[in-house]
Amino acid sequence: MSDKTPNTGSRRNLLLAAAGLGAAGLGATLAWRGQKPATPVLNPAEQAFWAASFERVSATPAAAQPAELLAAASLRGKPLLVNFWATWCAPCVKELPELNQFQQEFKSQGWQVLGLAVDAVGPVREFLQKMPLDFSLAMAGSAGTTLTRTLGNAQGGLPFSVVFNPAGQLVWTKVGVTNLEELRQLAGTIKAG
Known part of the structure; x- marks a missing residue:
């Protein structure tokens, strides 16, 4: 009988990686929104x-x-x-x-x-x-x-x-x-x- 249960260690690593990427993306978005736009160039x-x-x-x-x-x-x-x-x-x-x-x-x-x-x-x-x-x-x-x-x-x-x-x-x-x-x-x- 073969064990068809996925490796729980691999699944956990994938979930942690996905959570880390999501947190990084959220942090980058918040940082980008918090930046003030560059001073416009005046004519x-x-x-x-x-x-x-x-x-x-x-x-x-x-x-x-x-x-x-x-x-x-x-x-x-x-x-x-x-x-x-x-x-x-x-x-x-x-x-x-x-x-x-x-x-x-x-x-x-x-x-x-x-x-x-x-x-x-x-x-x-x-x-x-x-x-x-x-x-x-x-x-x-x-x-x-x-x-x-x-x-x-x-x-x-x-x-x-x-x-x-x-x-x-x-x-x-x-x-x-x-x-x-x-x-x-x-x-x-x-x-x-």
Whole structure:
């Protein structure tokens, strides 16, 4: 009579090997999921924006102090709405209260708003005395027109708005007036980080 019972030692070794391979596969999967994706490569326009610095502006000048610079790179890591505007641009002035409301509503969700004035410091300060704004403001000056073209505004028109995602990529542009509802919908499509 022959023994047809399989070798229990071989079966045990196969089961242990299978369990080991399964555990290794699970460990590799968990490790892979835990890794953060590589930092995306930014295009030249995005790189130029993040390398730029702008002179901060407020309603009251800082007496006898050098201008405070705002490095765009300091804003990276959260969604950023940048609005290029000027005091002499009626559509720009019209949308500023809605941009301000957007900042108030979405700041707690990680959103930032930056107004870059394509203007002179004096008129911007006078304007801010009449209409204070809650978001960061800085001067883009005449170089702002070149920057807007680099970011996709071929005509150089104002107002011009762009949105960068937390990774620093340009994900939305608009020439012309934005409105609060449009910005709310946009905020719903971009993760805050």
